[in-house]
Amino acid sequence: MNQAETTSDHYTLLLISQPSMSVSALMTCLEKETHSAVELVPPHEIAAKLTTRSGLVLIDLNAFDDTATDQLKQTLAPFAEQHVFALLNAHDLSAKELASWPFIKGVFxxxxxxxxxxxGIEKMFSGEYWLPRHKMAALIHYYQQHHQQTIDEQAVVLTNREQQILHHLVTGASNQDIANALAVSEHTVKSHLYNVFKKINVKNRVQAVFWAKNNASLIGFTGQEGPVDNDEVNG
Incomplete structure (x- = not known):
């Protein structure tokens, strides 16, 4: 993948929002906690800033009305492989609205x-997702209701390792969990997931889980999900 790969010790944070005292306070707190510079990106500078930067982009939804949000999605889509994106102030988003952001990796x-x-930022820079559990469940339900068709099994050929990794993904395992279970590196897991996503034509882990459940015979999935120990879906 071409998305920003870096460590938690040094990464670029871009905050898309309008200048305000509350935004300035948030930036100060983030800089203190992450030990990294946080750069404010006003809406009219998005294309220019994202072209010359690479990092994690926080999108403050409070700064956009519905019309501006639709335009923002179109503006950001070409940068999906260059940056990691997360939504701020997204607690009121419906599953349909969240599904319209297929490149989003986190929701706050x-x-x-x-x-x-x-x-959550640190987890996303490690290649994981950061979604509230109820948002993940709502997304899966949404895909079940609106995408009933499955891909022809003959059109998808997954290697044994890809099947194993996809099976673990369905059980709720993070990248690190999968790496530990299969005795491989986390980087190897990320590479396999990237290949799987391309083969089954999905853009994120939620869509991959839905696809796997509808094509269970390809990965030997029984339909039983693993236990959930926290409120976030990581990995």
Whole structure:
């Protein structure tokens, strides 16, 4: 993948929002907690800034009305492989609205504490997703209701390792969990997932889980999900 790969010790944070005292306060807190520079990107500078930068982009939905949000999605889509994107103040998004952001890797509510936000940022820079459990469940239900068709099994050929990784993905395992279970590196897991996503024509892990459940025979999935120990879907 061409998305920004870096460590939690040094990465670029871009905040798409309008200048305000509250935004300035948030930027100060993020810089203190992450030890990284946070750059404010006003809406009219998005294309220019994202072309010359690579990193994690936080999108403040409070700064956009419905019309501007639709335009924003179109503006950001070409940069999906160059950046990692997350939504701020997204607690009121429906599953349909969230599904319209296929390149989003994280969602944060207005009431989330800064330390929670920073932890999610670190996870996303490690290649994981950061979605509230109820958002993940709502997305899967949405895909079930609106995408009933499955891909012809003959059109998709997954290697044994790809089948194993997809099976673990369905059980709720993170990239690190999968790596530990298969005795491979996390980088190897990411590479396999990237190939799987291309083969089954999906854009994110939620869509991959839905596809796997509808094509269970390809990966030997029984339909039983693994236990959930926290409120976030990581990996």
């Amino acid at each position: 509510k207005k009431e989330d504490e800064v330390h929670h936000l920073c932890h």
